[in-house]
Amino acid sequence: MTIRASDRGASEQFYLTVLSVLGIEPTHRRTEITAWEDFAVMAADGEHPPTRHLHVGFVASSRAEVDAFWRTAVDLAYGDDGAPGERRQYGEDYYAAFLRDPDGNSVEAVVHDGTRRGGCVDHLWIGVRDLPKSAHFYTTIARHTGLRTGTRWPGGAQFAGAWATFALIQDGRPPTENLHLAFPAPDRTTVQQFHEAARSAGYRDNGTPGERPHYGERYYAAYVRDPDGTNVESVCRS
Numbered sequence: 001m002t003i004r005a006s007d008r009g010a011s012e013q014f015y016l017t018v019l020s021v022l023g024i025e026p027t028h029r030r031t032e033i034t035a036w037e038d039f040a041v042m043a044a045d046g047e048h049p050p051t052r053h054l055h056v057g058f059v060a061s062s063r064a065e066v067d068a069f070w071r072t073a074v075d076l077a078y079g080d081d082g083a084p085g086e087r088r089q090y091g092e093d094y095y096a097a098f099l100r101d102p103d104g105n106s107v108e109a110v111v112h113d114g115t116r117r118g119g120c121v122d123h124l125w126i127g128v129r130d131l132p133k134s135a136h137f138y139t140t141i142a143r144h145t146g147l148r149t150g151t152r153w154p155g156g157a158q159f160a161g162a163w164a165t166f167a168l169i170q171d172g173r174p175p176t177e178n179l180h181l182a183f184p185a186p187d188r189t190t191v192q193q194f195h196e197a198a199r200s201a202g203y204r205d206n207g208t209p210g211e212r213p214h215y216g217e218r219y220y221a222a223y224v225r226d227p228d229g230t231n232v233e234s235v236c237r238s
Helices: 008-021 063-075 131-145 188-200
Strands: 002-005 033-036 039-043 054-059 079-086 095-100 106-111 121-127 148-153 156-160 165-169 179-184 204-211 220-225 231-236
Touching: 002 008, 008 033, 008 039, 008 063, 008 106, 063 079, 063 095, 063 106, 106 121, 131 148, 131 156, 131 165, 131 179, 131 188, 131 231, 148 165, 188 204, 188 220, 188 231, 204 231
Parallel strands: 002 039, 054 106, 121 165, 179 231
Antiparallel strands: 002 179, 033 039, 054 121, 079 095, 095 106, 148 156, 156 165, 204 220, 220 231
């Protein structure tokens, strides 16, 4: 997942600060990007406006880490969006705290029995305009991205990978804007099938299958847009 920041320096400092409390350190830093495993921040520009109205939950290893995540940020005058505590509406053992990043995105630290192992993102909530249409898009590409359908409720539809999940939400909140999601593919054929499945279903092409050497050696990817404009990628790096 990549987000665009209106002030990259401010957003980078925010995430460096709060994620380090969770033991999550940068895995990749270049002039244009800072990444923490499966989460990255880049600067917004004329072609890529800032990411807005996203919710991302990061993995914590203990309730004490959740507490420290929140306290560290609040002491530095970052936006409070919910003090540490149990959130039983999400699960009997769900313990979390919530902040706002410099662009207003909701940022959570969470620990629960099903917290993912490997990677740093536990879940995303993505606001959508039309839940059935958005759910249909992700169902269309599911077999090519390793996704499986999860919980459904009147205002949301969940999809799950090996551990992390994301939910499409239509509950009156604004749709998420200017988000990039990338799904790993085991081979180039899967990338091609992902692109063909989306295009055959009428979804918008955002980049045909091919090598992208500016992203790395043997980087092979394809891109499409979901119904809300999210840039969705399938990528094979081998």
